[in-house]
Amino acid sequence: MNVGLEVACGQQTNSPEKDVPELIDKPSKIARHHHIFPTYTLEFPTLPAIMPEIASPPSPIAVPPQSSSPLHILPPPFTDSNLTVLTQGAEALVYLTTFLTPSTPVVLKYRPPKPYRHPILDKRLTKARLLAEARVLVKCRKEGVKVPGVIGGDYENGWLVLEYIDGVTTRKCLDEWVHRVGMKVVQQDRERGNAERKLEAAAENGVQGEEQELWDLMRRVGSAVGKLHEIGVCHGDLTTSNLMVRKKARSRTEEPHPWPAGRQTASAIREAAITDVDAAPSPAEPMESELSGDIVIIDFGLATQTIADEDRAVDLYVLERAFAATHPAAEPLFREVLKVYGDSFKGAKVVLRRLEDVRLRGRKRSMLG
Amino acid sequence: MAAVRTFFLPHYPTYPIHICMFQDVSNAAYLRSQLLEANPDFDYAFLDAAMILSASHLLSASFLALHAHLTHRSKTRTPHSELVFRLHPNPNIGEAYKRFGISDSSSTLIAVKFGKLSKREDGKGDMSGEDVGKFLGEVVQGKCVDVGEQGEEVERFRDLGRIGKVYKVGAPGNKNGNGNGNGKKRAREDADGEGDGDTEPVDKVLEMEMVILGMMTIKGS
Structure with missing residues (x-):
């Protein structure tokens, strides 16, 4: 956060006349050496003069949100490539780019060095975590669990190139569904806002086909998670956002991707970075096709190779909380997930029993004894 | 003159990779002996075409080799040997050459040349696709096969x-x-x-x- 602020200041001081290429170039030079803290003391005095400019931006996108502006300098060979930021987590930045051929879209996951850690420790942690993630992904892929494949990487420098999954998150599917159901109920009956009622109302309203697809989606989620646990992998951060529904057309040869292959203009990058990724796909597409794709589990940054019931149960518990957070109406949906999960592999029933315990005490085991 | 395709990897746009494929090769033993003698003219990666699954497979190994070379973390002496090494799942260079390099009996081969890396005192390090094609056409006794614009043909003999x-x-x-x-x-x-x-x-x-x-x-x- 601190670094971001400093970089933003650097932008403003270095190029007050808002020259766009400058905006992109200058902070990179500063950020590259940000751990040395080169000239900030010199630059800070000029800051107040700039402040009014920040307060009243000339256009709505003049001050990009700090989390989405490219704050970090990527290691070679990506240093000079212009990449689109997809998301940012606590540990990693996720970019969209191309790899091997200009028409192969891939995801670049970069774990930037943390300036507050000792460099040697930082290197070791980054390497260990990145490798753990890559190993789990390769293992899943080998065993036939649907996950993004590892295409390349450099664990010394903290980056990993992963297969790009074209699709939407389960979370978005659920949100849209909740939204639509909500609308229907409002039209039908403004007084009964009860969650269970909504489900019934939706069914009565003749959306059974769609409903059916959603239940089917839940079943596929259940079996996907079951398969993952069966091969001895626990995800560690199983949320609805980490379950993607792949778009049906998955052959990579026939599908031309709209992603820019080469260099982009600076403004295009900013635009892309500012636009929320979830909002990017056109909402005009029919829901049916969205719901019927494969479930692909993503983000194995916290994954572990374990067969402990406790870890599996915690995985399910986390997922349950994610469902509950979407909407109270999603609760029966999750019951369907568990039902399928229970039948998906030997030992799943034990996990479900353990889940009851986890529900009572929460994700963390009590440390009191 | 052999038909050479030159590829440029995204993110390493200034490093051409020349790829050329042959079938019915009759002098694999000679090529291999030149490699073993470390003849600087034969600074190529000669791969057994049967072991290359697809263009992505080859390009990915090329990328890893190029990247290792350019970030000075090569495990082998030259980028070309690094490419052979990177193809193998285990870190064993000899084993990698045995599996992915040509053997005396190989009849199909894929030659890969990094166009901009070789350090030669006489300044002949940088090779264009034409140079590569000319050289390979002379030394390899076999029929050249075009690997296709996207390299889609490299999988032909797999x-x-x-x-x-x-x-x-x-x-x-x-x-x-x-x-x-x-x-x-x-x-x-x-x-x-x-x-x-x-x-x-x-x-x-x-x-x-x-x-x-x-x-x-x-x-x-």
Whole structure:
């Protein structure tokens, strides 16, 4: 956060006349050496003069949100490539780019060095975590669990190139569904806002086909998670956002991707970075096709190779909380997930029993004894 | 003069990679002896075309080799030997040459040349596609095969059974379904030269490719 602020200041001081290429170039030079803290003391005095400019931006996108502006300098060979930021987590930045051929879209996951850690420790942690993630992904892929494949990487420098999954998150599917159901109920009956009622109302309203697809989606989620646990992998951060529904057309040869292959203009990058990724796909597409794709589990940054019931149960518990957070109406949906999960592999029933315990005490085991 | 295709990888746009493929090669033993003598003119990666699964497979290994070379973390002496090394799932250079390099009896080969890396005192390090084609046309006794614009033809001579064995994917009972017998059968079809073994199990080959790319990435860790 601190670094971001400093970089933003650097932008403003270095190029007050808002020259766009400058905006992109200058902070990179500063950020590259940000751990040395080169000239900030010199630059800070000029800051107040700039402040009014920040307060009243000339256009709505003049001050990009700090989390989405490219704050970090990527290691070679990506240093000079212009990449689109997809998301940012606590540990990693996720970019969209191309790899091997200009028409192969891939995801670049970069774990930037943390300036507050000792460099040697930082290197070791980054390497260990990145490798753990890559190993789990390769293992899943080998065993036939649907996950993004590892295409390349450099664990010394903290980056990993992963297969790009074209699709939407389960979370978005659920949100849209909740939204639509909500609308229907409002039209039908403004007084009964009860969650269970909504489900019934939706069914009565003749959306059974769609409903059916959603239940089917839940079943596929259940079996996907079951398969993952069966091969001895626990995800560690199983949320609805980490379950993607792949778009049906998955052959990579026939599908031309709209992603820019080469260099982009600076403004295009900013635009892309500012636009929320979830909002990017056109909402005009029919829901049916969205719901019927494969479930692909993503983000194995916290994954572990374990067969402990406790870890599996915690995985399910986390997922349950994610469902509950979407909407109270999603609760029966999750019951369907568990039902399928229970039948998906030997030992799943034990996990479900353990889940009851986890529900009572929460994700963390009590440390009191 | 052999037909050479030059590829440029995204993110390394200034490093051309020349790829050239031959079939019915009769002097593999000579080429191999030149490699063993470390003749600087033969600073190429000569690969057994049967061991290359796809263009992505080859390009990915090339990328890793190029990247290792440019970030000074090569495990081998030259980027070309690094390419052979990177192809193998285990960090064993000799084994890698045995599996992926040409043997005296190889009849199909893929030659890869990094166009901009070789350090030669006489300044002949940088090679264009034409130079490479001319040189290979002279030294390799065989029929040149165009690898295609996207390199899609490099898979023409592949032997899925052998590839699966080296990477230990497609063992019987594996969920990938690339049973050993299955793989061999397909390989024989491929060897017929029409490559129609590809049409049906495309998904399985893609699946295999993805696993192999992952294994090459995490090897030696």
